[in-house]
Amino acid sequence: MAVLTKTEPPPAPPRRRRLVYRLRVLRHDPTAALGLILVILLAYLVVAPLVAVISDAFRLQYGDDVHAGQRAGEWTGYYLWRVFRSQISGLLFWEPLLNTLVVAVGTTLFALILGGGMAWLVTRTNVPGRKWLAGALVVPYMLPSWTFSLAWLSLFKNERAGGQVGFLQAQGVHTPDWLAYGALPIIVTLGLHYYPFVLLLVGNALRRIDVQLEDSARVLGAPRRVVIRRIVVPLMLPALSSAVLLVIGRVLGTFGTPYVLGLPADYRVLSTGLFQSIRDRSTGVASVIATVIVVIGVLIVFTDMRLMKEHRRFVTVGGKGAMDRLSDLRGRRWLAFALGLLVFTVSVLVPVLTLLLSTVTRTPLDLSTFTLDYWFAERLPGAVGFPHGVLRGSELWEAAWNSLRVVGLASLVCAVAGLLIGYVVVRGTAPRIAGFLRQVSFLPYLVPGIAFAAASLSLFAVARGPVPALYGTTFLLILVMAVTHLPYSSRSGIAAMTQLGREPEEAAQIAGASWWQRMRRIIFPIQKGALVTGIVLPFISGLKELSIVIMLTTTGTQLLTTLSIGLVDYGYTQLANAVVLMIALVSFTMTYLTQRLTNSSLASGLGG
Amino acid sequence: MPAITLRGVAKSYGGGDYAVKNLDLTVPDGAFMCLLGPSGCGKTTTLRMIAGLEQPTAGTIAVGDRVLDSVEGGLYVPPEKRGMGLVFQNYALWPHLSIRENVEFGLRMRKVPAAERRSRAEAALRMVHVDAAMDRYPSQLSGGQQQRVALARMLAVNPSVLLLDEPLSNLDARLRLEMRAELKRIHEESGATIVFVTHDQLEALTMATDIAVMNDGELQQLAAPMDMYARPANRFVAEFVGSPPMAIIDVGPSPTGLAASLLRFTEARSTRVPPAAVGIRPEALRLGAPPASAWHEEALVEAVLPAGSSWTVRLRVLDTEMYALSYTPVQAVPGDVLTCWTEEMHLFDADGVRIPAEDSSADSSEDRVEAGA
Numbered sequence: 003m004a005v006l007t008k009t010e011p012p013p014a015p016p017r018r019r020r021l022v023y024r025l026r027v028l029r030h031d032p033t034a035a036l037g038l039i040l041v042i043l044l045a046y047l048v049v050a051p052l053v054a055v056i057s058d059a060f061r062l063q064y065g066d067d068v069h070a071g072q073r074a075g076e077w078t079g080y081y082l083w084r085v086f087r088s089q090i091s092g093l094l095f096w097e098p099l100l101n102t103l104v105v106a107v108g109t110t111l112f113a114l115i116l117g118g119g120m121a122w123l124v125t126r127t128n129v130p131g132r133k134w135l136a137g138a139l140v141v142p143y144m145l146p147s148w149t150f151s152l153a154w155l156s157l158f159k160n161e162r163a164g165g166q167v168g169f170l171q172a173q174g175v176h177t178p179d180w181l182a183y184g185a186l187p188i189i190v191t192l193g194l195h196y197y198p199f200v201l202l203l204v205g206n207a208l209r210r211i212d213v214q215l216e217d218s219a220r221v222l223g224a225p226r227r228v229v230i231r232r233i234v235v236p237l238m239l240p241a242l243s244s245a246v247l248l249v250i251g252r253v254l255g256t257f258g259t260p261y262v263l264g265l266p267a268d269y270r271v272l273s274t275g276l277f278q279s280i281r282d283r284s285t286g287v288a289s290v291i292a293t294v295i296v297v298i299g300v301l302i303v304f305t306d307m308r309l310m311k312e313h314r315r316f317v318t319v320g321g322k323g324a325m326d327r328l329s330d331l332r333g334r335r336w337l338a339f340a341l342g343l344l345v346f347t348v349s350v351l352v353p354v355l356t357l358l359l360s361t362v363t364r365t366p367l368d369l370s371t372f373t374l375d376y377w378f379a380e381r382l383p384g385a386v387g388f389p390h391g392v393l394r395g396s397e398l399w400e401a402a403w404n405s406l407r408v409v410g411l412a413s414l415v416c417a418v419a420g421l422l423i424g425y426v427v428v429r430g431t432a433p434r435i436a437g438f439l440r441q442v443s444f445l446p447y448l449v450p451g452i453a454f455a456a457a458s459l460s461l462f463a464v465a466r467g468p469v470p471a472l473y474g475t476t477f478l479l480i481l482v483m484a485v486t487h488l489p490y491s492s493r494s495g496i497a498a499m500t501q502l503g504r505e506p507e508e509a510a511q512i513a514g515a516s517w518w519q520r521m522r523r524i525i526f527p528i529q530k531g532a533l534v535t536g537i538v539l540p541f542i543s544g545l546k547e548l549s550i551v552i553m554l555t556t557t558g559t560q561l562l563t564t565l566s567i568g569l570v571d572y573g574y575t576q577l578a579n580a581v582v583l584m585i586a587l588v589s590f591t592m593t594y595l596t597q598r599l600t601n602s603s604l605a606s607g608l609g610g
Numbered sequence: 611m612p613a614i615t616l617r618g619v620a621k622s623y624g625g626g627d628y629a630v631k632n633l634d635l636t637v638p639d640g641a642f643m644c645l646l647g648p649s650g651c652g653k654t655t656t657l658r659m660i661a662g663l664e665q666p667t668a669g670t671i672a673v674g675d676r677v678l679d680s681v682e683g684g685l686y687v688p689p690e691k692r693g694m695g696l697v698f699q700n701y702a703l704w705p706h707l708s709i710r711e712n713v714e715f716g717l718r719m720r721k722v723p724a725a726e727r728r729s730r731a732e733a734a735l736r737m738v739h740v741d742a743a744m745d746r747y748p749s750q751l752s753g754g755q756q757q758r759v760a761l762a763r764m765l766a767v768n769p770s771v772l773l774l775d776e777p778l779s780n781l782d783a784r785l786r787l788e789m790r791a792e793l794k795r796i797h798e799e800s801g802a803t804i805v806f807v808t809h810d811q812l813e814a815l816t817m818a819t820d821i822a823v824m825n826d827g828e829l830q831q832l833a834a835p836m837d838m839y840a841r842p843a844n845r846f847v848a849e850f851v852g853s854p855p856m857a858i859i860d861v862g863p864s865p866t867g868l869a870a871s872l873l874r875f876t877e878a879r880s881t882r883v884p885p886a887a888v889g890i891r892p893e894a895l896r897l898g899a900p901p902a903s904a905w906h907e908e909a910l911v912e913a914v915l916p917a918g919s920s921w922t923v924r925l926r927v928l929d930t931e932m933y934a935l936s937y938t939p940v941q942a943v944p945g946d947v948l949t950c951w952t953e954e955m956h957l958f959d960a961d962g963v964r965i966p967a968e969d970s971s972a973d974s975s976e977d978r979v980e981a982g983a
Contacts, residue, residue, distance in 0.1 A: 010631070010632065011620050011622070011628050011631045011632055011668075012618045012620050012632045012668045012669065013668075014667070014668060015668050015681045015682045016682075019681060019682050019683075019684055020667075020681060022684030023665070023680075023681045023684045023685075023686060026684060026685065026686040027665050027686050027688075030686065030688035031688070503700075503702075505698045505700060505702035506702050506703075506704055506705075508663050508689070508696075508698070508702065509696070509698060509702040509703075509704070509763075510704070510715065511663070511688075511689040511690050512661060512663075512689050512690070512692075512694060512695065512696040513690075513715050513716035513719055513763070513767065514690045514691075514693070514716055514719035514720055514767070515690055515715070515719050516690060519719065523715075524704055527706045528704065528705060528706050530706075
C-alpha cells in the first residue's frame with residue numbers, strides 16, 4: 003500500500019524535449035494547424051483591409067501631390083483637412099453626414115412606430131388572422147431594400163432626372179421635388195423595408211415577457227395603463243434600444259435607396275458620398291469617409307452591446323408564466339385587422355404591383371398601353387444600352403449566372419469557414435487562436451458593408467507583393483461577400499459545434515478514425531443541417547446585396563443587383579423594375595421555403 | 611493483457627495550477643481499477659491522458675512495453691492508434707448513425723470485412739442486451755439502452771484496455787445496480803484491463819479490484835477496496851470512503867470532553883507518538899454493554915432513524931455529536947442514556963497520515979512514502 007502526501011509537481015522537462023513532444027502531438031492533430039491557417043486568412047481578409055483603408059486616409063495618394071505640396075506616399079493630414087475643414091468639406095462630408103442623420107433618425111422612428119405597433123398587434127392582441135399577419139408583415143424584409151425606391155419612382159418620379167416620368171406626373175399631376183426625391187421618400191421607403199426588423203425583435207421580446215410580472219402589478223391594484231408604462235415598457239427597453247441601434251447601423255451602410263432617390267436631387271448621404279468619391283478616384287477622401295463610417299458603425303454596435311449588458315439584469319426567464327395572454331380588442335378587432343392589412347398593402351402589395359404593372363405598360367400603370375415588350379421584345383426602340391426585353395439577349399442571364407456563382411460560392415465558403423471556426427473554437431486545443439477567431443470573425447459585423455467594400459478596394463485594387471490586383475475579378479467579389487457574411491456564419495458555426503461538443507469526435511478518435519475520417523464520417527454528416535442553413539441564409543441575403551458589391555463590380559462582372567442599378571442609371575425604368583422584381587421573387591421564394599423547411603428564424607440569419 | 615504505467619505524470623493548463631501533479635500509478639494487468647475522488651480532483655484528466663485525448667506536461671505513460679506518451683522522450687501515440695476503448699459520461703453516440711453503424715464504426719476503421727463486422731457488432735450488442743434495437747437511432751433509445759450501446763461500441767473492437775468515464779452517473783438507481791453487475795461480468799469475461807472513473811465511493815467499493823483515491827491532482831491511496839476501507843491512509847481517504855462518513859475527532863494539544871476521553875484511551879494502549887485525530891466509523895460505534903478492553907462512554911440518544919435493514923442513531927457523547935450505525939434493531943427512544951463503545955479506532959498524526967496499529971500485523975506491513983522521498 004502506497005501512501006503519498008503533499009506531492010510537488012515534477013520539474014518541467016527541458017524546453018527542447020517539450021517542443022519535440024508538442025510537435026509530435028501537433029503532427030497528429032491538425033486542429034491547431036487549421037486554426038493557424040484560419041487566423042492568417044482572417045487577418046488578411048478582415049484586418050488587413052481595415053488597416054489599409056485607414057492608412058490610405060493618412061497617406062498621400064498619387065496625383066494629389068501637387069495640391070497637398072507633399073510627395074505621394076508620405077503621411078499626411080491633407081485628406082482630413084479636405085474632408086473636415088476645407089471649402090468643399092460641406093459638400094463632401096458635413097452635408098452628407100447631416101442627411102445621413104436625418105435619414106437614420108427618420109427611418110428609425112418610422113420603423114419603430116410601424117414595427118412596434120404591428121408587433122404588439124400580432125403578439126398581444128386577439129386581432130383576427132394574427133398568424134397570417136405575423137408572417138405577411140415580415141415579407142418586406144425579404145425584398146431587396148431598394149425595391150421600394152424603384153416603386154416610389156414609378157409612382158412619383160418627375161421630369162427632373164429625365165427618362166420616363168412616374169404615374170402621377172403622367173396623369174398630369176405635378177410631383178414636387180421633395181415628394182419625388184430626397185429625405186422624405188428615402189425615409190418612407192427605408193422605413194417600409196426595416197419595420198419588419200423591429201417587428202421581429204420587439205415581437206420576440208414581447209412574447210418572452212412573463213405574464214406573471216404583469217399579473218402581479220394588476221393584483222397590486224395597478225390599472226392597465228400603469229402596467230404598460232411601469233412594467234411592460236421598461237422590460238421592453240433592451241429590445242427597443244437594440245432595434246433602434248441596429249436599424250441606424252443598417253441605414254448608415256445602405257446604398258441603393260439613397261442612390262436611387264437621393265442623387266437625382268443631389269441629396270447625398272455618407273454611403274453615396276463614399277461611392278462617388280471612389281468613382282471620382284479620390285481615394286484619400288474616400289478612405290476618410292469610409293473610416294468615419296467604420297467608426298460610427300463600431301460605436302453603434304458597442305453601444306448596443308453595452309446596453310444589452312446593462313439590461314441583462316432585466317432578463318426574465320419566461321417559464322410557464324409566459325403563456326399567450328391576449329388583450330381583447332372587442333369591437334375594434336376588425337379595425338385593427340384593417341390596419342394590419344393596410345400596412346401589408348402599402349409595404350408589399352403596392353410596391354410589388356406597381357413594379358409589376360410598370361413593366362407591362364408603356365405609360366406608367368396605364369393599362370391601355372399594356373405591352374410585354376419590356377420582358378420579351380427582341381428590339382426595344384429608344385433603349386440604346388439595352389435594346390431588348392430583359393429576358394432577351396444575354397445581359398440578364400449572364401448577370402443571373404454571375405449572381406448565382408458569386409453568391410453561391412461565397413455562401414459555401416462562408417458556411418464551411420463558419421463551421422471550421424466553430425470546430426477550432428470548440429476543440430479548444432489552442433485557446434488564443436480560438437479567441438482571435440471568435441473576435442475577428444465577428445469584426446465585419448461592426449463595419450457597414452459599403453465601408454468594408456471600400457476597405458477591400460484599398461487593399462486589393464492594386465497589386466501588393468505576390469497578390470495581383472483583384473479589382474474587377476469575381477474572386478474579389480466572392481471573398482468580400484463571404485467575409486461580410488462571416489459574422490453570422492461563424493456565430494452559428496460556433497453554436498452548432500458547441501451544442502455538439504467534443505465527445506462525438508473523440509469517440510470516433512478512440513475508435514481509430516483519422517482526422518479526415520472523423521471530418522468526413524462524423525462532424526460534417528452530423529452538421530449537415532447547420533451547413534445547409536449556413537449556406538442558404540447568406541445566399542438569400544447575398545442575392546439582394548447591393549451596398550457591398552456596387553463598388554467591386556465592373557461591366558465584366560455584373561450581378562443582378564448591379565445590373566438593375568445600371569439600368570436605373572440609363573433611365574430604363576421598366577427594365578430595372580423587371581430585374582428587381584425577379585430578384586425579389588427569387589429571394590422571397592427561397593426565404594419562404596427555407597423557413598418552411600428548416601424552421602429557422604429570419605431574425606437570426608439574415609444580414610441584408 | 612498489459613499493465614498501464616504512469617510515471618511522474620503531470621498536467622498543467624498553465625498558470626502554475628496542476629490538474630494532475632506528479633502521478634505514479636500502475637494499473638496491474640487485468641485489474642479493474644477505480645479512480646475515485648471528488649469532482650476536480652484530476653481523475654478524468656488522468657483517464658483522458660491515458661486515452662491520449664489530453665497530453666501530459668511531464669511524465670511517461672505506457673501500456674505494457676509500449677510507450678504512448680513520453681514528454682521527456684518526445685514520444686506520442688495519437689488516440690486513434692492506441693487501440694483502447696472509452697465510454698464517455700454522456701455516451702457520445704453518433705446521432706446520425708444507427709445503433710448497428712455506431713457499433714460497427716470501430717471495426718470499419720480497422721478494415722474488418724463486412725460480414726465479420728456484422729456478426730461482431732451483433733455479438734457485442736447481444737452481450738449488452740440491446741440487439742433488438744439494432745436498426746434504430748440513438749435518439750430513439752432510453753438512457754440505459756444508450757449506455758449499453760456505448761459499452762457495446764467499445765467492446766466490439768475487443769480492446770485490451772477499457773476506459774470508462776463515470777458511465778453510470780446518468781442512470782437511475784435500479785439501472786445503475788444492474789450495470790454494476792454487468793460491468794463486473796464483462797471484466798471477468800473479457801479479461802481486459804479496466805480503468806473506471808467515478809466520484810461514487812460505493813461504486814468503487816463494489817466493482818473495483820483496486821482503488822486509487824485522488825484529491826487535488828494527487829494520489830492519496832492505492833489499495834484493494836476492503837484494505838482501503840479498513841485502513842485508510844489518511845484523513846481524506848478516511849472521510850471520503852464509507853457512508854455515512856467516519857467521524858474524526860481532533861484530539862489536539864489540550865483536549866476536553868470526548869477528545870480527552872479518546873486521547874486518554876489511546877495513550878494508555880500505545881507507546882507511539884500521540885495521535886492528533888481519532889476516527890470512528892459509525893458501524894464500529896456500538897451500543898450496549900462494552901467488552902472489558904473497549905473504549906466506552908455514556909451517550910444520550912437524540913434521534914433514531916430506521917432505514918429498513920439498518921438503524922442510524924444520533925447520539926450526544928460528552929457534548930459531541932456522533933452517529934452509530936446498527937444492523938440490529940435499536941429499541942431506544944430519544945432521551946435514553948446508553949453506553950456506546952468501540953474497539954476499532956483509526957489514528958492520524960498531525961499531518962493527517964494514518965498511524966499504524968502496533969498489534970496489527972497487516973497494518974504494520976504498510977510501506978509509507980513520504981513527500982519527496
